[in-house]
Amino acid sequence: MAWNKRFLVVILNVCFILILTVPANAGALTKKKLAFLIPETSTKVMAEGISKFKEEYPALAKKVDVVVYPGRDLEEKSVEPDLSDADVIFLCHLNYKVMLDMENDLKMARSGGARVIGLGGHDVFRAKGYYNVDVANYPEIVAYWEYSGPENVKRLIAYLLREFAGMADITIEPPIEMPLEGIYHPDAPGSKVFETLESYLEWYKKSGHLKDASWVGLLAYNTLKANDNMVEKAIIRQLEKEGLNVICTI
Known part of the structure; x- marks a missing residue:
């Protein structure tokens, strides 16, 4: 009987230790993160597109963080982009110096599994391996961004989540073509x-x-x-x- 009591005490102690070692946020929702580093002039339509995404996909939006870093803020160093936990990083027409400064951050993000997409800008960064997504294989990305507008931004977010963040059950829609000149x-x-x-x-x-x-x-x-x-x-x-x-x- 004494042996059984000692055995029970040991089991309880082990259980208590296991409880203490479980993270406080265990079981919490792991969100997907999209980081957009884009020109200041694109932030307005980006914000409107994010709002449309949240309105149309309210349940999905709770599982996703969409973070926007304006190019001007990056140039002035008024914000430090946190790319460490990003699933998808979208870069567009950023200042040359800004791109140089982000080399290590992007390298660490890629090593952590992030998919890095680059539109426009300087070819030298593509040659240096800053990006690991070849947009030539995903022409929809360029179309969503070039045609722009809140609806296309919303669709771009859904597309990136399905193609690069493992959310295969998302239904995506093609880019809406808009006149680029006239x-x-x-x-x-x-x-x-x-x-x-x-x-x-x-x-x-x-x-x-x-x-x-x-x-x-x-x-x-x-x-x-x-x-x-x-x-x-x-x-x-x-x-x-x-x-x-x-x-x-x-």
Whole structure:
């Protein structure tokens, strides 16, 4: 009987030790992490795309952390990117010095299993092995990003999770094609961009915009894909209000 008691005490002590050695967060949800290091000008549409992702995939969003590091913050060193636990790292058009500074961090991330994607920028970093995803084999990545817009960003996040973060049950959608250049007018139907001068002039006349007046030409960046074309819209409206015809190319 005494031996049984000693045996029971030993078992209880072992169990107590095992309980103490179990991490406090054992059983907690292990999240997937996507890190986007992108130009400052892309952060607005990125934020809108993340919001759409959370709205459309509320349950999935709880299992994912999407972190954005603006290029300007990286240049000014006002933020230190934490890539140590990232599953996917997306780099786009970053400053040369910033890329040099991240060499060790990216090397450690790759050794930890992170998939590193690079768009644009300097070819030297591709030659040095900064990236371990060949975007030539994944043309959808380039299309999502180039066509841009919140919906394409949302779809890009889902695509990256399925292809590179092990979430094979995610249903992905193809990139939505948007015009990258043409003639823009805020009142135009559809994409609001015309591919030819002839089609623009035909619409401009039929829609009642054409006046017996001079023309003003504007040259602007394609901010439509970033959902940030308020400046162009305001200028066109004001010029037409003053009785002028406007042609704005992007």
